[in-house]
Amino acid sequence: MPQTKPALYGGQAVIEGVMFSGKHVNVTAVRRKNDEIVFYEMPKTTKPWVKTLLKVPFVRGIVGLIDSSAKGSQHLNFSIEQYAEDEAGADGKDTAEKDKKEDGGSFWSLSMIFGVAVAGVISFVLGKLAFTVVPAAVEELLFGKSFDNIVLHNLIEGLIKIIFLLGYLYAISFTPLIKRLFQYHGAEHKVISCYEAGEELTVQNVQKYTRLHYRCGSSFIVLSVIVGVILYSMPFFEWNSIWERIYIRILLLPVVLGVSYEVLRLTNAVRDIPVLRYLGYPGLWLQLLTTKEPTDDQVAVSIASFNRMRELDAQISEQPGQAAVNA
Template identity: 30%
Template sequence: MLINPFALLSFALRAAFDSASSSCEKSLPVGGQAVIEGVIMKGPSHWGMAVRKPEGDIFRDRWSCAGWDKKGIWSRPVLRGVATMAEMMREGFRALSRSAQIALGEEEELTTKDLVISVLVSIVAVVGLFVALPLWIGDLFGRWFDLGHLGRHAVEGLARGLVFVAYVGCIGLWKDIREVLMYHGAEHKTINAFEGGSPMTVKRIRSYSRIHPRCGTSFLMVVVVVSIVVFSLAGGGGVLWRIGSRVVLLPLVVGLSYEIIRASSKWGSLGRSIMAPALSLQYLTTRVPSGAQIEVALRALESALNVKFTPDTPGRSVYGESRL
């Protein structure tokens, strides 16, 4: 079984952008990602996964957070953002492989060779679409309008954001990806209901917004701005140097962007105002989910928190009582 590389690319971007919203800290108790026919949720100490099987019932799994990304140097500012993204990517790919087997009803496991091929194709696509293409556009506009060094980087950053928006908009037309985006919407609605103190039923969750203020999609605008500044430090040079420097500096961009997202969550109304424009991007990265998809997201959250929600009690209260 070989995962479609463009589906894997879409998932990788979602995992990267969601890294800022999935910290195990008290202030950010839950986060999640959509997978094939399912959702994974991250609680304070465990991951939970729920996937709709071909027969209609729901497969569930639960495992501990690795914890390495919160220790030693990986707990330091900037580095913790890189570590969090790495953890999300690692666990996310694991869940993606497992969900593909369950949802497709296949016994065949994803081999190391399959994963390596898919990842390599995805890396080439990422470098081509989100590094080389924006760089070429920046150079092109720089020559046309005689832009300076910073001007070219600004055009490059803007092009990177527009390419991402166009990419998400196009793949959203693909049925398989559209299903994943619906599960993304189910994940958001479920987390909004939990954080809003609602009883955790499909009917109540359905009334909540599919837009979530901590969604990693908001990460995009921050990454665009930060990349303009950081990539400008690499200076000029040949095409290979500039592409290579951007790949090497990408972890720094991710780490700094993560810190900005963390800080904005503590700035109250100011932070919400700064992030407000980015929320509109979630209308591309989510779709309105069905009740069946919301049920899957709900079961994933139950697994992550190790609770069983009751229809007449707020989800936070059920979780709080389970900790006593």
């Protein structure tokens, strides 16, 4: 009999833990300071109209990004609450100054992440707008009157985006809390790779695998820059002023996101084909910044989250009525 391909799972790193998304449930595992691993389990409930849109090419990418951003923020909030309780301690003392002095700025990092989590979808939309508008405005101010070649303008704009992105990721990677977040990101990838290879999920087996993975959202970020350069360079998207240029960028943002998602799916589909597999390499290179090698303890948390997700998925699948509701 032909061997069944493993299911495709995704996830995200959270503060001191990992969230995995299954067919019927999302599960987050977080390690507390006393070494206890706690779980946050949430059934996946998707409205019928959202399910329909998730099947429509070029639309499903945008809907999926917004939906996952909203749901992911709930799991990130859970991890932040656990972290805050551990930092406060049993005596309830304010540890803000302690964080600043002993953790090299982790208090600032936690505040930054908390803001992203609370904002949810709003943060996602504003972040994409800023990343789209600011590089265009910078390029226009620096080079707008230097030459008329629209393709060259767009290439420079794309380069500015990449520089901004790499600079930002490099800067925050020095913050201890963000560094640990990136380590858990690596642990998430390793667990998925080990599972997809058909190996038993032990710490020793998982650690053998690379922390880079084709389906990571980091790849989507790089592809959106490349797709944007191509779309903006089309003749009918020329501009005559900086405001017109920014307007076009905002107007085309959903198109860029939708096309980038389809390109990402394509690169995943052809990653086992020689030569074509290199299409996904820019995203893998970016993951050298967004992931770090995890410790054994961090891998153990990732395994615990993945196993719990699959266990709950199996339980719900055995209940046809409930599975139909949560699918």
